[in-house]
Amino acid sequence: MRNFQSPGRSAVFAQNGLCATSHPLAAGAAIDVLKRGGNAMDAAIAGAVLLGICEPQMTGIGGDCFVLFSRSDSDEIQAVNGSGRAPAGATAQALRDQGLTSVPLQSADAVTIPTAIETFCHLAETEGKLGLDALLAPAIQYAETGVPVAPRVAFDWANDAATLQGTAREAYLFDGKAPKVGQIFRAPGQAEVLRRIARDGRDAFYTGEIAEDMVATLQAAGGTHQVADFSAAACDRVTPVSANYKGVDLVEHPPNGQGATALLMLNILSHFDIAALDPLGAQRAHIEAEAAKLAYDARNRFLADPAHMQRLDHMLSPETASRLAALIDPKRAMAAAAPLTEAIHKDTIYITVVDKDRMSVSLIYSIFHGFGSGLASEKFGILLQNRGAGFTLQQGHPNELAGGKRPMHTIIPGMLRHQGRVMMPFGVMGGAYQPNGHARFVSNLQDFGMDAQTAIDAPRSFSDNGVLKVEQGYSDQTRQDLSDLGHKVEIPDTAIGGAQAIKIHPDGLLEGGSDPRKDGCALGY
Template identity: 75%
Template sequence: MRDFQSPGRSEVLTTNGMCATSHPLAALVAVDILRRGGNAMDAAIAGAVLLGICEPQMTGIGGDCFVLYTDPDSGALKALNGSGRAPKAASAAALRDRGLSAVPLHGPEAVTIPGAIDAFCHLSETVGTLGLDAILAPAIQYAEAGVPVAARVAFDWATDQGTLQGVARDRYLIDGRVPRVGEIFRAPGQAEVLRRIARQGRDGFYTGEVAEDICAALTALGGVHTLEDFAATRCTETTPVSGQYKGADLFEHPPNGQGATAILMLNILSHFDIAGMEPFGAARAHVEAEAAKLAYDARNRFIADPDRTARLQHMLAPETAAQLAGRIDMARAMASPAALSEAVHKDTIYITVVDRDRMAVSLIYSIFHGFGSGIASDRFGVLLQNRGAGFSLEAGHPNEMTGGNRPMHTIIPAMLRDGDTLMPFGVMGGAYQPNGHARVVSNLRDFGMDLQAALDAPRSFADTTGLEVERGYSDAVRQELADLGHSVVVPETPIGGAQAIRIRPDGVLEAASDPRKDGCALGY
């Protein structure tokens, strides 16, 4: 139990339904959907779409999603891939011929076809109960009336506003400047798009005027996107991947998501006495950093479009983790593997919902970097993701940009099962996400932390810029890590942001929400 004389918050406890996410309005809308008779999928979609208005630098209808959920009839754990593909005419060779070694972050080359709306429509029809008109109504209302800009959102907005270009600056700035905390942000163009989706389903987005508007904005900048690319967009039902750590099973979304990286990282950490280390000491931060370097190097070598990921079982195999663990020197930091070259971002939203029937949804939804590509469509102001920057331009690489393929994605929802206890959870933060999953699981399994404490706890991450160590660590620990050879930096932005709901065997729902974001857990 936490010290009630210290700043912090307690877990939220209830018995009917629960949502945990990064903005209170989205949590409230999700709970309201549950109270009106919707199930967890209805509530998760309603909250997620609204987050695109509340946190437009993080996500929106021009982005992608991945979903894990328990089937409301069988209870089986299922996965849905709502990530979009490169346009058919996309070609790594064409970019190499231009002298490029990486996909430009803020050009039309980085824009893959948005996949989230197709996924939301599919899930609403096949799993939800209320229908799109009811689910989308709150987001439409808030997009028209506007939402006050929250503190963390304003911080990110100021950091990322330089990405916005052309019409996006008119749509996402107020009189040419970043919104202040408490100022009202409106998105009437998105409200109109959502109304069309509510009436027409996926066709309201992927055909007709909305698709034409998006294609026109991209082709004007030299993009190769076509209306046929939009019309062909479809989500994919798939099967989670899993691994075990200290008696609990971690379920992750399969490639092209990077969930297998979290499993590999925990498999490596299982070879060390993590529980015998100080939870916020140098030894744990060091071994975690080394495990991350090795696991992320494997990710960059193997994870790609599902049809091109050939060595997934090798990544998940216990012997692979054992061999990698043997490469870790507890007395010295290794150089970061050269393949760890992903352009790092911290911009994603995550929402988890559990309903009265104990259906659980773990949903993550993103436009990749802050404000994505920075490109918005002229008429409706749909801000477009830059997920294509996740492709490699290396000839023959499994993740090489190829028309019609999906790039490696950083966003990953998760669930943790411990006997009769199920916990949908997620950790936002771009590349950090697998490390974040491993850290939260280890906080719970190795150190027995309360759920909120497991999310509150200070974080570190071996990034391309060095070993990021949050201010929650002591200066003495930072010095010890530097003495081990780590290039220690204190990040300006908090590392990640997490949400979790634990379905306890006694029927109580227990939830936690990361204070690094503006959100909360809310139940009824």
């Protein structure tokens, strides 16, 4: 039980349905959908699209998504890959010929075809109950009438405003400046786009005037994009991957997402008696940091578009984890592994919903960096993701940029299963941190017996390209002990990630947790 004399928040309990996400208006919209007879998929889509209006620096209809879900009549966890591909004309060689060693973040070359809308349309039709027009109505209303800018949103907006270029500055700045807390943000262009999608479906976005608007903007910025690239956008049903950790199965989205990295981390950590350590002590943070270095190095070598990689089984084999665990010295930090192949970012939204029939949805949705590429379509103001920065330009690498290829993606939804039963959809935002965040969350639950809200609240650390970032919640003594072990320790300026979770108790009771590092909440009825 939490200490009611200390700052914090209680878990949220409900019987009929529950949503946990990073903005309260989106949580409210999702619960309204459930009350009107929609299921968890309906509610998750409605909330996610609205999050693009509430947190436009994090996500939007110019981005991608990944989804895990289980139907009400089954504990089978299904996965949908809603990540976009590079345009057919893209080549790594063209960028290498310009003397580049990475894909420029604020360029048309970084823009892959946004595939979230394709995915939402597909899932609304195949898994939802209410229909697309009903699900888009909350976002259309808020895009027209406006959303008050929340505190964490304002903080991130100011940090990322310099990314915005041209038309995007007009659409997302207030007299050339980031908004202050409480200012009203409106997106009339997006409202019109969503109205057309509600009326005509996915073709309204991927063909005709809206697609032509995005293509014209990208071509003007030097992109190779064609309307045919947009009309060909498609999501895929794929098979999840999983690993057991101390009695629970962590289920992850397969590549091109980085979920396998979390599984490898937990496989490495299983070789240590983590439960015997102080959960907020230096030794636990040290072992976790070393496991992260090794798991992320494997990620950087192997993960890519699944059509272009062959080492997933090797990455997830027990033998691989055993060999890597043997490299960890409990008394000394190893040198940092190879730098991350994608540029670090911390901008993503996550939403999870469980309904009265216990359908569960775990959905993550992003435009990659803050405000994505910084490019917005001229007429409708659609911010375009820079997910193509997740490619490498290294010749022959499985994740090398190429036309029609998906980049390695950082966004990963998660689910936990116990004895074959779905017990918890959850997600941890935070770019490259996400696999580490998944492993830390599961360890908090299984090694230390924390409830979901406590596991979310607990301080975080992350070994990030040679620096061990340690949140303020750790003691100065712990930071000193980590320095003595050879880590370069820093307190990050921005909190590490953000998480949401819903536990489904064996008797059906729902328990939601939501990260205080964000503006959101868990809400039920």
